[in-house]
Amino acid sequence: MHLSIIFVDAALELVPKSLWGHPSVRATAARRGKKPGEILLDKSLHYHAMKRLPFSHKRGRPDILHVCLLLALSSILNKEGLLRVYVETLEKQWITINPETRLPRNYNRFVGLMEQLLIYGKVPPGASDPLMKVERVSSLREKFAELGISRVYLLSEKGKLIKARRLAEEIVHEKSPAVLIGCFPRGDVSEEVQNSADEIVAIAPYSLDAWAVTCRIISSVEDVVEARGERLENPGKG
Amino acid sequence: MHLSIIFVDAALELVPKSLWGHPSVRATAARRGKKPGEILLDKSLHYHAMKRLPFSHKRGRPDILHVCLLLALSSILNKEGLLRVYVETLEKQWITINPETRLPRNYNRFVGLMEQLLIYGKVPPGASDPLMKVERVSSLREKFAELGISRVYLLSEKGKLIKARRLAEEIVHEKSPAVLIGCFPRGDVSEEVQNSADEIVAIAPYSLDAWAVTCRIISSVEDVVEARGERLENPGKG
Numbered sequence: 070m071h072l073s074i075i076f077v078d079a080a081l082e083l084v085p086k087s088l089w090g091h092p093s094v095r096a097t098a099a100r101r102g103k104k105p106g107e108i109l110l111d112k113s114l115h116y117h118a119m120k121r122l123p124f125s126h127k128r129g130r131p132d133i134l135h136v137c138l139l140l141a142l143s144s145i146l147n148k149e150g151l152l153r154v155y156v157e158t159l160e161k162q163w164i165t166i167n168p169e170t171r172l173p174r175n176y177n178r179f180v181g182l183m184e185q186l187l188i189y190g191k192v193p194p195g196a197s198d199p200l201m202k203v204e205r206v207s208s209l210r211e212k213f214a215e216l217g218i219s220r221v222y223l224l225s226e227k228g229k230l231i232k233a234r235r236l237a238e239e240i241v242h243e244k245s246p247a248v249l250i251g252c253f254p255r256g257d258v259s260e261e262v263q264n265s266a267d268e269i270v271a272i273a274p275y276s277l278d279a280w281a282v283t284c285r286i287i288s289s290v291e292d293v294v295e296a297r298g299e300r301l302e303n304p305g306k307g
Numbered sequence: 308m309h310l311s312i313i314f315v316d317a318a319l320e321l322v323p324k325s326l327w328g329h330p331s332v333r334a335t336a337a338r339r340g341k342k343p344g345e346i347l348l349d350k351s352l353h354y355h356a357m358k359r360l361p362f363s364h365k366r367g368r369p370d371i372l373h374v375c376l377l378l379a380l381s382s383i384l385n386k387e388g389l390l391r392v393y394v395e396t397l398e399k400q401w402i403t404i405n406p407e408t409r410l411p412r413n414y415n416r417f418v419g420l421m422e423q424l425l426i427y428g429k430v431p432p433g434a435s436d437p438l439m440k441v442e443r444v445s446s447l448r449e450k451f452a453e454l455g456i457s458r459v460y461l462l463s464e465k466g467k468l469i470k471a472r473r474l475a476e477e478i479v480h481e482k483s484p485a486v487l488i489g490c491f492p493r494g495d496v497s498e499e500v501q502n503s504a505d506e507i508v509a510i511a512p513y514s515l516d517a518w519a520v521t522c523r524i525i526s527s528v529e530d531v532v533e534a535r536g537e538r539l540e541n542p543g544k545g
Contacts, residue, residue: 095449103349111413113413113415113416130412132412132413132414133412136374136377139374139516139518140374140378140518140519140522142520143515143516143518143519144522145510145515147525148502148511148513174368174370174371175349175351175414176370176413176414176415177351177369177414177415178351182392231527231532232533233529233530233533234530234533234534272383273383273386275386277381277383278377278381280377280378280381281378281381281382281383284378284382284522284525284526285383285526285529287522287526288471288522288525288527288530289526289530290522290525291471291523292470292471292472292526292527292530295470295471295472296470296472
């Protein structure tokens with residue numbers, strides 16, 4: 070079993086051209102010695118500017134993705150080589166992350182890294198085997214097929230309620246399952262994401278922060294994997 | 308069962324007086340319109356200044372606490388009223404957090420809030436029933452007794468290896484268990500913290516980021532609580 074966690078509709082983008090002239094955008098860019106189109110859209114800085122944007126309630130929250138990625142990459146599941154991590158953004162960019170990437174812990178450094186990624190298409194910019202790379206994805210279903218994914222679970226509070234442990238057992242039963250977790254502040258996942266899922270499931274009867282879902286899914290899968298004795302360290306103990 | 312999660316030796320402090328004159332500290336303070344003693348020590352900004360400090364490898368990382376607190380407060384366990392969250396800092400400050408606190412998601416706003424907390428002793432500063440409050444703690448053991456804690460588990464890579472699920476079963480068996488998780492970048496927990504624990508346990512044979520431990524413990528406890536059917540929502544489903 071290899072689990073793919075795919076953070077979908079992630080609220081990660083460079084400031085769109087229509088906002089380049091806004092005072093808050095120009096101020097952030099100037100303070101950081103960058104051009105307005107080279108910085109991430111960030112609701113904590115560009116709240117007023119964003120009022121003009123369509124779907125603004127889903128945008129400008131790279132902090133959500135930061136916490137989710139930290140959790141996924143630091144997990145035992147990742148350290149054991151059983152996890153793949155991808156990001157699909159609201160703009161339909163697809164980001165592949167090398168499992169050995171050591172993500173910046175500091176938010177402001179993470180922002181700098183993601184800006185570099187979105188501008189150059191990969192980090193480090195000159196690498197032939199980059200830690201992260203971006204590509205356009207025209208069809209999620211095709212991408213999943215290309216990755217050999219056997220079943221796609223979308224986590225959504227509107228899905229069928231299932232205990233996390235039972236969901237983890239189903240997941241581990243698959244050869245190459247994918248779990249989709251929305252990485253945006255409010256609202257529904259996009260229609261394309263919904264249509265790409267085989268099952269839509271909820272692990273609580275109310276909405277949860279993306280990192281709470283990430284944490285629970287990874288941990289429950291780890292518990293099931295450990296219960297099956299698939300991991301080799303510490304035989305006979307614990 | 309009420310679980311107390313206590314983030315220990317947390318790398319959270321205002322810039323100490325000995326560094327007030329350092330250029331990097333003065334620059335951060337000036338940029339934010341604050342005095343050097345009113346801002347958090349932050350390794351990503353004050354790396355060079357911190358070289359002079361004792362125990363500098365354990366200090367200046369409020370980002371670790373931020374992610375851990377986000378996870379704990381967003382968890383199903385907290386939403387179900389089964390969690391209490393406390394912080395003990397390297398300086399022996401004790402922070403009590405109201406379970407209904409909505410923590411800032413943005414790191415820079417979290418920093419501002421924690422500065423306010425450490426300066427005024429509570430937030431909001433004027434509240435009679437604050438969301439967070441700080442006190443001095445002279446003895447951890449006495450504090451645990453005051454909170455009625457029945458058993459104290461310290462998570463440390465040097466502890467006895469145990470599967471997270473089995474640990475969670477032990478925890479849930481207690482009336483008022485506490486789990487101590489170090490919130491600093493490197494090194495051992497302080498001797499006092501070690502001595503305050505009834506058991507020292509590890510859930511992996513290598514060191515894990517504090518948020519990975521937080522995530523796993525909370526999730527495994529949630530799984531055990533759900534398996535016992537102690538939660539009422541969704542009877543007969545899932």
